[in-house]
Amino acid sequence: MQNDWIKLKEFFIYIFLFIDKTNVESITMWNLTQNEYLTLMVGVWIVILFLTWFLLWMVFKIVGYFK
Numbered sequence: 908m909q910n911d912w913i914k915l916k917e918f919f920i921y922i923f924l925f926i927d928k929t930n931v932e933s934i935t936m937w938n939l940t941q942n943e944y945l946t947l948m949v950g951v952w953i954v955i956l957f958l959t960w961f962l963l964w965m966v967f968k969i970v971g972y973f974k
Contacts, residue, residue, distance in 0.1 A: 924948055 928944045
């Protein structure tokens with residue numbers, strides 16, 4: 908059972924941190940600490956969720972015009 912929790916934790920970490928820290932550092936030439944990297948990833952997820960919400964809002968708004 909403990910092994911399942913470890914696998915689940917690793918899965919969520921893999922999904923949440925979908926951009927590898929070394930890739931971010933090589934693309935941007937930044938030298939990030941772990942805390943800065945986590946803050947950056949939280950910001951990326953906030954932007955992704957906002958854009959998803961905005962896209963869905965626009966779709967429902969456009970569909971509402973045709974009713």
